[in-house]
Amino acid sequence: MKRYVALLSMIAFVLFLAACGSSNDNTSNDSGDDSSEESEESRKIEHEMGETEITGTPENIVALEFSFVDNLASLGITPAGIADDEDSERIIEPIREKIGDYTSVGTRKQPSLEVISSLQPDLIIADYQRHQDIYDQLSEIAPTIILPSLAADYQGIVDSFETVAKAVGKEEEGQEVLEEHKSKMEELRSQVPEDESRTVLPAVVADSGYFAHNFESYTGSLLESIGLENAIQSGDARYNKINLEQIVEIDPDVMFHMVAGDQTVVDEWKENDLYQQVSAVQEEQVYEVDRNMWSRFRGLISSEQILEDAINHLYE
Structure with a gap:
């Protein structure tokens, strides 16, 4: 009888441990899956040279035109690298106030691929007119999107902003920024x-x-x-x-x-x-x-x- 009771006790204890382990495993997996899903989320961004897949939230971004610096500043992002024509004074004051330190990657006409590569970017934003010929080289360094800037009209610039917001994983925030901008434009138009x-x-x-x-x-x-x-x-x-x-x-x-x-x-x-x-x-x-x-x-x-x-x- 004592053996029977002891055996039942051991079985109950083993089942209890197994249940705890299963619960811990499930908790760990659930947390890990959510985090992984968020950090590894992929999206395809359509642009002037086709389609580029971007995974996660880019952190080291290189902007090869000033309009894209404006886009990123509007979203509260400081680019890791900017093609600033090797002259930081070309960054206008309202944007200079919003972004911190960055690395110059040369001129907008001829950005340095070597410097860009050294920054280990996870996203490059380039201009169609200036950079379409080096798109393949840029894409070898990091996911690259090519958008109109130099040859764009005002509406084209707004459209590019929406694409950039989606590319950096801030599509919803981008819409809020755009609504504020539209309100400001209406106010200016009224004057x-x-x-x-x-x-x-x-x-x-x-x-x-x-x-x-x-x-x-x-x-x-x-x-x-x-x-x-x-x-x-x-x-x-x-x-x-x-x-x-x-x-x-x-x-x-x-x-x-x-x-x-x-x-x-x-x-x-x-x-x-x-x-x-x-x-x-x-x-x-x-x-x-x-x-x-x-x-x-x-x-x-x-x-x-x-x-x-x-x-x-x-x-x-």
């Missing part, structure tokens, strides 16, 4: 009088020429989005090098000059009677603006800054 009829001409002015941005350019389409009509409503190219005679013919009411260098062609034109015939010149509606802000950076943050700048010049 432009409904009867505003003046035409505006944004242009990069340098010693090498006058480079006008038409209605389909980033800056041109951005200004048009709040009711400021671009002076150039035609043309195959979004960025056009034009001469003084063409400016007189276009005859813009307002000119925003993104100045490049100490001396520009406009300095020469100021002594020319033809230049004095332009409506913007006659009405003293020629404004010098920050080229980094108005031309090089293209994103949600910079778009808002450009429009605030334009409105301040025109109405305040």
Whole structure:
């Protein structure tokens, strides 16, 4: 009888241990599976060069255009590497305040593949016009997405932001940021009088020429989005090098000059009677603006800054 009781006790104890072990195993597996599923989640991102699979949440991101730096800053992310043209001063102040230290990976035209590789990135964001030819090389370093930036209009920049938000695993947060941006844009649009009829001409002015941005350019389409009509409503190219005679013919009411260098062609034109015939010149509606802000950076943050700048010049 004693043996029988002892045997039953041993069996009960073994079953108790087995149940505990099974419970622990299940708890461990459940926790591990959730964590693994979250960290190893894969998604396919469609972009200009096809489709790229990204696993998990990228932490070391390299941005090869300023618009993508703007995108990441809007999402609270500091890129590990930026193609900043080897000049940190090109990072505009509102974005410089949002991002911390980063490594320069060279120029936007010719980023250093060696430096990019040394950062061990888990995501590279590149521009279609500048970087399509090195897409394969970039993809060998890390998952790479190619998006329009240099040749994009304002809506194209917004679309690229949504793709970047999805690529970095912040799609929901990206939608919240975008809604805030849209509200800000409505507020800015409300500051432009409904009867505003003046035409505006944004242009990069340098010693090498006058480079006008038409209605389909980033800056041109951005200004048009709040009711400021671009002076150039035609043309195959979004960025056009034009001469003084063409400016007189276009005859813009307002000119925003993104100045490049100490001396520009406009300095020469100021002594020319033809230049004095332009409506913007006659009405003293020629404004010098920050080229980094108005031309090089293209994103949600910079778009808002450009429009605030334009409105301040025109109405305040």
